[in-house]
Amino acid sequence: MDRVILHVDMNAYFAAVAQATNPHLLGKPILVAGSLGTRGVITCPSYEARKYGVKTGMTVPEGKRLCPQAVVVSADAHNYVTISLRLRELFEKFTPKVENFSIDEAFLDITGTERLFGSPVELAKTIKKRIREEIADITCSIGIAPNRLLAKLASGMQKPDGLVVITQDKVAEVLEKTPVEEMCGIGPKLTNLLRMWGIKTCGQLARFPVEILERRFGKVGRYLHLMSKGEDGSEVPLYYYYEKVKSIGHSCTLKTDTHDPEVAQRYLLQLCEQVARRLRQGNYQGKTITLVVRKPDMITVSEQTTLKFFTDDGVQIFQTANKILSKYSVETLGVRLVGVSVSNLTHKASQLSLFWEERRKQLLLKAMDVINDRFGDFTVAWGRLDLKNLHQNNLISPAWRPNKKIYFGRI
């Protein structure tokens, strides 16, 4: 039986949720930003604002310059997460094979559901209708194709509120003129490399000798060749499968640029504590600590260190990240944004340490977690943190995926 995959992509998701929650924003250009101040970064402009050239990643003043009448709205991560979870619940009513690709995108393998829910197009229309009736007045673009790669390509072809079908017999025709950068997984760097060889479309890529691609890109070269022909054998996993977490990180833009290492360290300590708490909630420990610093001129630098042991201790993460920070000259270069992430993760082994000092620290962290789980984050924290001036983050990474264990951990 031929596979049928649906890719559901919510249109301008954060902005659409804000507009659905407050209908007075409907039809108006709005900019969803991490903070309303002049240093806020736009995470999602509405379609009305996009017409004026506003893009994700611009600062609020840049967006307002292009579209002065735009309303700036503060991001509300919990609202987006709540709706994303409800969308997933709805998708699971049609198939057990649902994979969240990000907070606002999902793949559904609907192979063999025709007798239950009608043709794929009918099912896609039902999903669109039920989202609007049961969840929120928001729209999505749906792509229908024989695999994930083509379904994602199809959903991007018509926005907003699109519905595009790519059948197996039309694959070659569609891909012949499709620019390579429109395929999921081909980023700007790879696009430029392919351009140097005169490859602009998937059709050209398909005719390019696979041996040369393999020699230059290794396994990726082979995969590129398959992609260009619209072949993708990857499965949509069953609903209970959650992809293994690869890294956990947090970052924040400082209230004002700073040249004071003490200020940068205070932000860093808070971020390290947040990362460590999420590690412990998910029962993870990590070895590789990465520090990201963005300078006032928007140039971003990052460096990582790999420890000899796994850790979930915020102070340990902070000490490691701070060592990297001390190499960076905060006084002269300045800091606009600071971020920290822990990767190289393992599931925590419940082995007790032989050393009393280490055990004492573990017990202390456990006690702090119990209090913070009960009364909220940062109810108890290290004395060095300025609890009255904690950085508030309403943002959520677009790459967020439902993982009930982490998000609803111990609630």
Next chain:
Amino acid sequence: MVYQSIGGPIQVYALFEKSQIKPLHFKWGQRVYKIAKVTGRWRVPVGRYKLHHFGVLDTQDNFYQLCYSEEDFSWTLIQTWNEG
């Protein structure tokens, strides 16, 4: 056009039904507002409790964001939408 933060306590008449909370009226100052539509609902975990947020429209089509705290059963008017 801006949100106006309020953050003050309010009295709310609500229906707890089918595992859901449905705010029906709220009293802010001396005035009672009838809720015509709940436009959004989401939860914010704070420790072991949750804050239940609601986006609502009154019968005059004005927007309000209300919040119910599981911890002390209190209601707060978070913000209103000001067209001016």
